[in-house]
Amino acid sequence: MNRLFASAFALLALASPAAAQSITVAVAADIRSNNPGVNRDDNTDDFALQLVEGLVGYNEGGVATPLLAEKVDVSADGKTYTFTLRQGVKFHNGAELTSADVLWSWNRYMDAKTDWRCTSEFDGRSGLKVESVTAPDARTVIMQIDKPNALFLDTLARTDCAMTAILHKDSVKADGSWDKPIGTGPYKFGEWKRGEYFTMTAFDGYKSPKDGGKADGYVGSKRPLLKEVKFLIVKDPATVKAGLISGALDMAEILPSDAAELKKNPKLSVAAEPNAVRHVFLIQTKDAVMGSQKLRQAIAASLDMDEIVASFYNDLGKPNTSPIYSGSSYFGDVEKKGHVYDAARAKTLLKEAGYKGEKIVILANKRPVVPSFPAAVVAQQMLQSVGVNAEIEVLDWATQLDRFNKGNYQMQSFSFSARFDPAIAFEQFSGPKDKQPRKTWDNPEAQKLIDKLYVTSDRGERQKLVDELHRRVIDEVPMIFAFNGLDIIAHAKRVQGFKPWQSKLRMWEVTLAN
Numbered sequence: 001m002n003r004l005f006a007s008a009f010a011l012l013a014l015a016s017p018a019a020a021q022s023i024t025v026a027v028a029a030d031i032r033s034n035n036p037g038v039n040r041d042d043n044t045d046d047f048a049l050q051l052v053e054g055l056v057g058y059n060e061g062g063v064a065t066p067l068l069a070e071k072v073d074v075s076a077d078g079k080t081y082t083f084t085l086r087q088g089v090k091f092h093n094g095a096e097l098t099s100a101d102v103l104w105s106w107n108r109y110m111d112a113k114t115d116w117r118c119t120s121e122f123d124g125r126s127g128l129k130v131e132s133v134t135a136p137d138a139r140t141v142i143m144q145i146d147k148p149n150a151l152f153l154d155t156l157a158r159t160d161c162a163m164t165a166i167l168h169k170d171s172v173k174a175d176g177s178w179d180k181p182i183g184t185g186p187y188k189f190g191e192w193k194r195g196e197y198f199t200m201t202a203f204d205g206y207k208s209p210k211d212g213g214k215a216d217g218y219v220g221s222k223r224p225l226l227k228e229v230k231f232l233i234v235k236d237p238a239t240v241k242a243g244l245i246s247g248a249l250d251m252a253e254i255l256p257s258d259a260a261e262l263k264k265n266p267k268l269s270v271a272a273e274p275n276a277v278r279h280v281f282l283i284q285t286k287d288a289v290m291g292s293q294k295l296r297q298a299i300a301a302s303l304d305m306d307e308i309v310a311s312f313y314n315d316l317g318k319p320n321t322s323p324i325y326s327g328s329s330y331f332g333d334v335e336k337k338g339h340v341y342d343a344a345r346a347k348t349l350l351k352e353a354g355y356k357g358e359k360i361v362i363l364a365n366k367r368p369v370v371p372s373f374p375a376a377v378v379a380q381q382m383l384q385s386v387g388v389n390a391e392i393e394v395l396d397w398a399t400q401l402d403r404f405n406k407g408n409y410q411m412q413s414f415s416f417s418a419r420f421d422p423a424i425a426f427e428q429f430s431g432p433k434d435k436q437p438r439k440t441w442d443n444p445e446a447q448k449l450i451d452k453l454y455v456t457s458d459r460g461e462r463q464k465l466v467d468e469l470h471r472r473v474i475d476e477v478p479m480i481f482a483f484n485g486l487d488i489i490a491h492a493k494r495v496q497g498f499k500p501w502q503s504k505l506r507m508w509e510v511t512l513a514n
Contacts (some may be wrong), residue, residue: 014146019047021512022228023495025505026240026252030195030233035178037109037116037162045159046504047231047319050200051092052183053162055102055141055226056153057218060501061329064153064278067209068097068166068184078148086166086429089247090205090264091168092188099135104300107167108135118161128152139461140170151456154421159504163218170454186224186508200507201496215499215509222508225497229507242267251491251505255368256313262490270490272316273500276325276418277485279371281362281379282440285478286433287410289358296477298349299411302312303379312371321468321481323425325501330422334467338474338481346386359389364413365397372400375482376413407437418502422466423453429479441478462488466474 022201031085033039036048041394055157057067066072069083087095109116122130129146136142156164168182180189186206190199202224210221232249234240243249245265254262254270283290290296305319320326321338324393360383363428364376376392383390395403402410419425427450431439452467473479487500492514498506 005130018107021226022246022512023250023512024228024232025228025507026234026236026243026249027231027505028233030252031039031192031198033418034189034192034198035439036159036165036167036181036502037118038178038423039109040162042118042159042503045162047198047200048162048165048181049159049185049504050187050229050507051181051189052162052165052167052186053185053218054156054165056157057163058157058159058420059217059219060215061327062217063323064157064330064380065217067163067219072153074161074457075214078455081143081145081152083143084207085139087139087205089184089207091184092182092203092205093170094167094169094463095204097166097168097184099141100138101168102141102166103133103135104169105164108167109164116161116229118155118158118164121158121161128155130260139433140212148455148457149354150425150453150455151421154424159220160503186222187229190228195228195233197232200360201226201228201341202226213497213509214215215497215501215506217501226507243431244492247492250495251489254488254490256316256486256488257361259316259488259490260314267493268490269493269495269499270488271500272313272486272488274317274326274484275322275487275500275502276327277422277503278320278323278325279375279482279485280414281375281408281481281482282404282412282414283477284407285440286407286408289355290361290410292355293476294349294354295352295355298346298353298386299383299388300356300477300480301342301349301387302346302382303339303480303482305339305381305482306341307382308378313483313486317483317486319483321474322350323429323481324466324470325418325423325425325474327484328420328422330463330466332463335470339472343382343386355388357387357389359391359502360410362390362392362413363400363403364392364394364410365400366394366399370415372413373416379413382428390448395487403437407433407439418485422462422469423450426450426453427471441473441476443472443478448474 029043031044031047037054051277053068055069056064059065069082073082096480100237108114120126128149131146160281171182173179188203189199190201192198206221213221237255240252259270262268309317311377324331324335324337362376366373375492380390380392430441431438433442456462489500497510
C-alpha cells in the first residue's frame, strides 16, 4: 500500500468523532504539561491560551490591552496599576471571577514551588519588581511596582507567561498539587492521551470580551463556536499532507514547499500570515573585515530581498528590513523604509571600503523549518555577483547557536524569535559585546534610546524612539533584517473564520460550514 495513503488511513482511525462542529487539527508535538506557564513551550502555550486568560492580553498589533480587566488605570507616577474586573465572567466550574481569584493566582505564581516561568520577571531579578498586590473590593485589584516601567502590562500579557492567567483555586488538589486548568477561556480542558492527542471543548458559559465576531489577538471577539477541537500529534509532514488531502485532518501547519500543491486541491484552503519572528543576516562588527560600515552597507545593497524571501516562502512572503515586525502597531512609514537593492551602489561602496577580496564566511544550518540555508545560498550568489568573496559553512544548529552566543562568526543566516514590544525587540540584539558576546549591536547611544523606550509610556514619544532606532540600524548595518516568519496553515474549506496569528491556532470564532 502507498505509504501516504496508509498514513492517511491510520489518521482516519485516530481522528475526532464526526460530530457536528468538531474538528481535528494536526500538531507536530505533544504539549509538555497542562499547567499554564509551567513546563511549557510554544505549542503548550498555544493550547493553554485557549483555556485561560489574564487581566490583559495582546491585541493584533502586539499591544497589551484589557481582557479580564474592564479597564486599567495608571497613577501619575507610573507605579500604581488599578485593574477593574469585568462583570459576569465565569470560570469553567461556574464560579464567578472576583479579585480574590486574582490574588490567589498571583500568590501561587510567586511561590517558588510553582516553578512559574515568569516569577523572575516580577520579583526584581529582571529589573521589575511588584511590591504589593491588593484587592480593596471584589472587582478591584491594585498592583504596585517599585519604579515606572512601560513594559509592565506587556510582561503580564506575554504568552510564555501564559498571560499571567487567572485560575480558580480548584485547579489544584487538596494537597496543593496541580490537577487541571480551570480558567475563564472560551474552551475547557478535555482529554489528554500523552503522545497521541489532546482535546478541548466549548465553554457554554463563556463571556466574550467583545462582540461582533471580529477576532483581535487575544482580546477581541472570542466565541467558542466549535463543539470540540482534537489536536492530533503528527510529526511527519508527509503524513500531515496525506491527512489533509484525505480529509482525515481538518487543519494543520504545512511546509512552504507543500503550499502550491495544496492550494490546487478543491477541498482545501491555504492561509499565510506573517508573524513576529525575524529572519536576519547577523554581522560581527568586531571582525577585522566586517568592522567597515561601508562594507556592511555594500552587503545590504547587494541583497535582493524579494529573491531571498522566495528562496524559502516562494510567492507567499514579503521582505521586511526593519527590526519591527510588519504586524506591529509601531510599524509605520519610517519602518517601511529600509535597505534597497542596488548592485551598482554595492560595487561603489565596496571600492570606498577598500575591500580587496577577503573571504567572508556565512554560517547556516539545514533545519527544514527555518530559511537559514536557502537564504544563505541566494545571499552568497548575490554577494559574489558584486565581487564579494562569500562562502557558506553549514553547521548543525547547536554548533551554530554556540558560535552565536560566543560572537564567533563573520556572518550568520539566523532567526530571532518573536518579540512584540519594540523595546524588547531592540534589546534582543543590542548591548555591550564585551559583557554579552551574543549581542550584535554595540552602540552606547542606541542603548540609551532603548533604555528610554523601556520607561516611556507616551505612545507618540515611543514611536519617535522606535523610528530613530530603526534609522540607526539601517545606517549602521550591525545586522541585516530580511523578512518576517510566516505561518502557513492548510485547512478544509468547510472550516470558516480561521486566520493564523503569531503561530497560534486560535479556535474561537471558527465554524464549520454545512
